[in-house]
Amino acid sequence: MPQLTDEAVTERAADGPATPEAPGRGTGGAPEPGTWMTPEAYGASRAALWTGAVVLVTDADGRVLVQSVDYRSDRLLPGGAVDAGESPAAAAAREMYEELGVEGRYPRGLAVDWIPADTPGFPAEMRFPGEILHVFDGGTWSRERIESVRLPAQEITGIDFAEPAELPGLMDASDARRALSALRARINGGGAALLEDGRPTAPTALDRLGVLRGRRPRQHGTWHPGPAPAPADLPLRDPTGWLFAPDGRVLLLIARATGTAHLPSPAAGTLAAGFPLGHRRAGQGAHPRTAARLGSVPPARDPAYARLLATPEQVRELSDWGPAGHEELAAVHGARTRLALPAPPRTPPTELPPEGCRW
Template structure:
């Protein structure tokens, strides 16, 4: 049809009818910030007491969502920031029951942006607007989630997983991940902030002092590409390294770590080597009355992973992931000391065995049937 022909093509809707048929949605934008320990920044709004929110708000008529995110952070926190990356998009339907009765609500698309890690100097500059935000908190993800509305809880956790996974934005509808999603989303992984571990000292390559008991031992188990195995606890979505308590019949901490790796994750390992230890000076992490103790860390190479099975000690069947050491540290929630430990483990494995340093990448779920021949 010629460009200047004003006739409507047969079978197509008139422009005004087509316009009326399209969905009309509001826009919202929020920003995910964490501190150096991995705690999430949440706000206590005066207009919704007791239900915490990520910083953010509505997208105005002339705005792009990223611009709205930056503006809302300036208004609610007094901080001038750039948003680094889109982490999640949620398409909220008009009839969503979790939104209740909102005047004129036509549905909404909410984007969650990565604001990065706030240092102490950044936090000191936060200024809250009067009569709108009563307080702000940095909370472990699990605690923050408990104090949010369900849809906002799911959205926050999806954004946090996407930040760690580096596999692109999470896509949600009414707060629920669409399709199978990435492994962290599919398994409902909840990144931790390991209370107590943030302040205990990491001693690389050092043996515990004489008389200091080693209560637990864990292993950084490497595949040939430099990724490590972590386990997902189905009860709470938390991630742990293979390993556990040193029992009286174990032939030392290394044997305990290898035994636990086999029992929890069906991991066959070799070339296990001592890496260092964490000092728990008063036993607060392990349990009241324990006293000073050490937590040993080892590295090893993976021969194979057998089929998943319940842990003989707990009856729990863990899901298993391959992630980079840096991502393992983020999921474990051990703070800067954990990041140093992860980097030391990766560099030690590279020096000992020529294993490459693995960049952060999408987490890989290990099949329930297992994986063989992981050695090059």
Template structure:
């Protein structure tokens, strides 16, 4: 729509009258604008607020005041609602909410909502939370897969898409009604749509004691760029590391278990595994050890059905830090990741450049002959 140039000395050309600035401003679509903050606890659960004006729960946040920058608006809302002073420098998502969306008043014109990364709240942060006298009545931590049970559908989609963007570590996701217009692997696979199984077992370096049965063997399997392999169940969106239960055919050799499982589950072959340590699982009637190894991927073939589980896994490459965000490991993640980094260096592999999670190619690329 052309504007009338009032500063021009030239005679206006004949034709329909041009739009004035006032008419142009009045013609623009009016949208609400809002902000949200995505906080998680140490286990990767999303922090939600209970509010007194609707049954569904919300991310911390609210409306942007006239003339207020989004990053300042989210800092103000978090301070008002939780009593926490934070600065926000990273947007995870920008979502367009369409007119007439459920949960909004009649005549709602649509809204643009900026979702900012609030990071991880430690126990001390939760102790410092101070709720206002009105509106916010409580705070809870919710497993990502259970967000639709606590939030409105659009809000739950937006929160999970923002969590995917945080894990990918790339620029903000552009959403329309909570759905990415450029979906990543995490979006396409609907990763975290199934509740994760807590694995809060203590981590130990060194061999498992003789009296503790080694029940499972899992591996951090690295590609040439230093990223590790994570398997995503196509029917569940659940993540796992390659590996599985030690079977009689493995002759009590967990490294042999890992080689077998890596092939059966992911169709990858690996170098000689490096032992990292074990997790002491004392949650059942019979305590056991779940050991961890690291190895380099040496070859692979296209994925196929895993007969043991009845499903085909999608093979994603992620940094160890990204992979850890797909599991419920709590404080036990840090010492394990330290061992993983040391093993990666021992294997002669580089520290990976952070990028969004991508699939392992179906076939190993053909290496070009050396130029003489």
């Protein structure tokens, strides 16, 4: 940052050698070119940008709240401009109350996005200078909280909860990129993401693999815990496993073509102390789950899938399991305790190397 001065200091420096009141001068007392600026010149040199704040809210199924407005055809996250003298977090709370009638505080940031001045869609007469947009975490809303929404008489015409993969078809392209990046940052749990036009400057594994860009496979159904087998009249389909690494995280597959998450087959690694965890009934079949400790993961044989280690909570958030997902997650934590493994902290999922690994 250049040193600031004023005319009196500049005149004093020109009259004599450097003094404590006029530091940083070269020999002869003249100001160093390019270093000293008046406050007016320095202020004029700074970039002027707009500031905005939006809030990312999901429902219990992991769908994202988007709102319809009366001044454009695409959908938006709730939020708006930060007023003069207002903090971004205060603006987020104000906008949520004005637009949805919901009171709250949103202290946790998910992303900060730099939107360039040449972004398409802004009329020339608006003289859009670029914008810094803050994305705050609105959390997961219960049905009761959603039903408490009260829309204003104008501007906001409705709200919907959209599957993450639907956002690019509902929103402006940069808005959808920003929302998905913020959602991945929430799932990562590694702190707010820095974005440039919706794209992370330091992409995580979830960003690199484009997780959530494809529709999550819908696996709603009832959860039946325990070792009891599924009824004989129900065919067994897609046996999968909750396969634990020593740190309590589990193996997760990501389809590279779609970014969708899948539990692996029990044959995905060398297992120890395995046991039936339960099964999920959906449609005309039963989907059995196994829990086991992973001793090793072999070299990758199917290039269509990336292999990650993630917390059980992250697996659930990347999946569309309906209300039974809570019951299955509780069973998974019971299995982790039975296997004497630690509860893993939420950290960004780690991609395993193609050559596999051994513990």
